[in-house]
Every structure is written in structure tokens, then in C-alpha cells.
Amino acid sequence: MFSDAGCVAQLVARLRAAGEFPHEIGLFLGYPxxxxxxxxxxRDDGCKYVGTWRVYGDEVSARKKFADYRMCTISYERQFSRxxxxxxxxxxx
Numbered sequence: 001m002f003s004d005a006g007c008v009a010q011l012v013a014r015l016r017a018a019g020e021f022p023h024e025i026g027l028f029l030g031y032p033x034x035x036x037x038x039x040x041x042x043r044d045d046g047c048k049y050v051g052t053w054r055v056y057g058d059e060v061s062a063r064k065k066f067a068d069y070r071m072c073t074i075s076y077e078r079q080f081s082r083x084x085x086x087x088x089x090x091x092x093x
């Protein structure tokens with residue numbers, strides 16, 4: 001199995017060496033593996049939906065996640081505009 005540190009080290013190496021942005025970074029951002037694989041294989045062709053990322057797999061699940069992200073963004077924007085500091089908005093999971 002791969003270690004988190006090993007995966008991050010590999011990503012850093014790819015970022016330094018790649019002529020283009022390594023699309024597998026989507027895995028680090030929590031994108032579904034089938035969507036990352038679909039984008040690497042097909043780019044803009046054949047995706048089912050475009051939201052925060054291009055969806056090649058479970059569109060229903062992705063649309064729900066996009067809606068959740070949008071509600072979170074609205075909440076954070078509202079709090080920030082009312083004077084809450086960015087460091088106070090950071091949530092560790």
C-alpha cells in the first residue's frame with residue numbers, strides 16, 4: 001500500500017517535472033477516482049456533467065456534492081463579509 005507521505009512526495013516530483021499540471025492531483029482534492037481517470041483518458045470528451053470538476057462517473061452523487069460545496073461557499077462568504085477572520089473559518093477534518 002502507498003503511504004500518504006510517499007504519495008505527496010510523488011505529487012511534488014510530478015509538479016516539479018511536469019510540462020503540464022498533473023491531473024491526478026484531483027485525487028488529493030477528493031475527486032472520485034473514476035472522474036480523475038475519465039479526465040486523464042478523455043479530457044473534455046464524454047463527460048456527463050461539469051461542476052467543480054468534470055464528471056465521468058456518478059453524476060447524481062457529484063451534483064449533490066457540488067450543491068453542498070456551493071452552500072458551504074455561500075456560508076463562508078457571508079461569514080467573511082461580516083468580519084470573521086479567515087483563520088477562524090478554517091475547519092480541520
